[in-house]
Amino acid sequence: MTKHFLLLSFFWLAIAIDCRAQGVDSSKFPKPVVFTTQQDHENMMKQLGITQLRPGPSGDANAPNHANYDQTKANPCPVLPDVLATRKGTKITTAEQWWKQRRPEIVEDFEKEVYGRIPANVPQVSWTVKVMEREFVARTPVIVKMLQGHVDNNAYPLINVDINMMLVVPANVKGPVPVLIMFSGRPSFPAPAQPSPDEMEKINSAFKEMMIRQDPSLKMIFDKYPAYTPVTRLPGPNFFAPAVNGDSPPTEQLLAAGWGYVTIETTSIQADNGEGITRGIIGLTNKGQPRKPEDWGALRAWAWGASRGLDYLETDSLVDAKKVGIEGVSRYGKAALVTMAFDQRFAVVLVGSSGKGGATLHRRVFGEAVESLTGGGYYWMCGNYLKYGAAQSTTGAKTGCDLPVDSHELIALCAPRLTFISYGIPEKGDANWLDHKGSYMATVAAGAVFKLLGVNDIGVTNDYMKEEMPPVNTGMLEGELAWRQHDGGHTDAPNFKFFIPWASKKLNYSK
Numbered sequence: 001m002t003k004h005f006l007l008l009s010f011f012w013l014a015i016a017i018d019c020r021a022q023g024v025d026s027s028k029f030p031k032p033v034v035f036t037t038q039q040d041h042e043n044m045m046k047q048l049g050i051t052q053l054r055p056g057p058s059g060d061a062n063a064p065n066h067a068n069y070d071q072t073k074a075n076p077c078p079v080l081p082d083v084l085a086t087r088k089g090t091k092i093t094t095a096e097q098w099w100k101q102r103r104p105e106i107v108e109d110f111e112k113e114v115y116g117r118i119p120a121n122v123p124q125v126s127w128t129v130k131v132m133e134r135e136f137v138a139r140t141p142v143i144v145k146m147l148q149g150h151v152d153n154n155a156y157p158l159i160n161v162d163i164n165m166m167l168v169v170p171a172n173v174k175g176p177v178p179v180l181i182m183f184s185g186r187p188s189f190p191a192p193a194q195p196s197p198d199e200m201e202k203i204n205s206a207f208k209e210m211m212i213r214q215d216p217s218l219k220m221i222f223d224k225y226p227a228y229t230p231v232t233r234l235p236g237p238n239f240f241a242p243a244v245n246g247d248s249p250p251t252e253q254l255l256a257a258g259w260g261y262v263t264i265e266t267t268s269i270q271a272d273n274g275e276g277i278t279r280g281i282i283g284l285t286n287k288g289q290p291r292k293p294e295d296w297g298a299l300r301a302w303a304w305g306a307s308r309g310l311d312y313l314e315t316d317s318l319v320d321a322k323k324v325g326i327e328g329v330s331r332y333g334k335a336a337l338v339t340m341a342f343d344q345r346f347a348v349v350l351v352g353s354s355g356k357g358g359a360t361l362h363r364r365v366f367g368e369a370v371e372s373l374t375g376g377g378y379y380w381m382c383g384n385y386l387k388y389g390a391a392q393s394t395t396g397a398k399t400g401c402d403l404p405v406d407s408h409e410l411i412a413l414c415a416p417r418l419t420f421i422s423y424g425i426p427e428k429g430d431a432n433w434l435d436h437k438g439s440y441m442a443t444v445a446a447g448a449v450f451k452l453l454g455v456n457d458i459g460v461t462n463d464y465m466k467e468e469m470p471p472v473n474t475g476m477l478e479g480e481l482a483w484r485q486h487d488g489g490h491t492d493a494p495n496f497k498f499f500i501p502w503a504s505k506k507l508n509y510s511k
Helices: 003-022 037-048 095-113 197-214 218-224 250-256 280-285 298-313 331-342 370-374 383-389 407-412 436-452 493-506
Strands: 050-053 125-137 140-151 162-170 177-184 260-265 319-329 348-352 390-393 418-423 481-485
Touching: 037 050, 037 383, 050 383, 095 383, 095 407, 095 436, 125 250, 125 298, 140 250, 140 298, 162 177, 162 250, 162 298, 177 298, 177 331, 197 218, 250 260, 250 493, 260 298, 280 298, 298 319, 298 331, 319 331, 331 348, 331 407, 348 493, 370 383, 383 390, 407 436, 418 436, 418 493, 436 481, 481 493
Parallel strands: 177 260, 177 319, 319 348, 348 418, 418 481
Antiparallel strands: 050 390, 125 140, 140 162, 162 260
């Protein structure tokens, strides 16, 4: 019995039990396909007529297929698609031309070839406040709401999607506050409120009695240690702790500055793997069937989930919905940039160490490559993206140089809103694999659109081949487009002490 057969059996058993519990006749709906990651990958290759993909580079410098780290070989096609020229070659010289002509072209190319389309039949999300309480985070009193967004699955009840989200806002600030949505794992209460000592004593008395009834031999142990309490209080807020500073956790820095934050669980929207692509929100809209080449991948799905989170925030009186941002690191940095690019309601983005598929140029050959995403990371992207890693295909071999768009145009889709590109350094773990320079080049090239729309970029020319990266810890933070490479690792935490005042100033906010 194969592992895949066992997986399929358990999956169908779970669906059958869930459907019976809900009174759903599962025979009325098409059975969801359960693929392994390899099977799903092969299915997409077959749809595209691809018989062989180029393998992605190895991170091992001694491997035959090791990644390139020679800057002289990193730009096989140095001329980027012109962000300010239409497909027919018309130069874009006004904001109106950008919004009506060029921007829609770029969006279309990204949807078709890179990230995929959100389907027209994507169902509505209904938000419920599951729990609300008051807590303290460091010295800051906060209001915390545990939220769940149920996706309407009446059209296909065999797949259930509930988005998990946690909203935390400072309670010592007057009026609605800016909020930063942060992609994360399962949200948890930052400092759960708990019973008083007297209430805890009652809980322990009842708990001991219950345990002794279950196992009378425990009475001897409790009698031997009469002061022992099985249920103990968590540490309370430390009002004598040092004041929040630039080394404090980013969430504490946000609250101290009068911002709120949201943590949203990405895997409650869409699994971070290929075998889950027929479940989650992608599977729900496809009624459990495999994707077509233009269907959305996980990055676009996570971005869709963040947008649905913003839908809720627009209804919450504690939140200034015109000042909501999005943040993420690594694959979540990719998703944060995609979110900002496609949903113009977001006011600000912090893109942390995003690499290929995020802020780094696709056509650059340095560290992580297009072949890395057409291989192991294929499910982040739409199926059509696999064409650019094809060695043999009915449509011919293609590379990143054949893409009609690149990441400078993804950054440009964020203009003129606040866009902060963040990286660390390889010495601390933000690996060369991420191609920091490729992201800087994209940021430089994207600046032309920010300028066209009447705001400032990072303050250099837009000649991406000539402009050199600034020294580490140099903040290029005067414009609405910002760049800063900190001296930490694979995180954006060291840049929060720069990001928060930059964003607050640009949004004209002070607590």
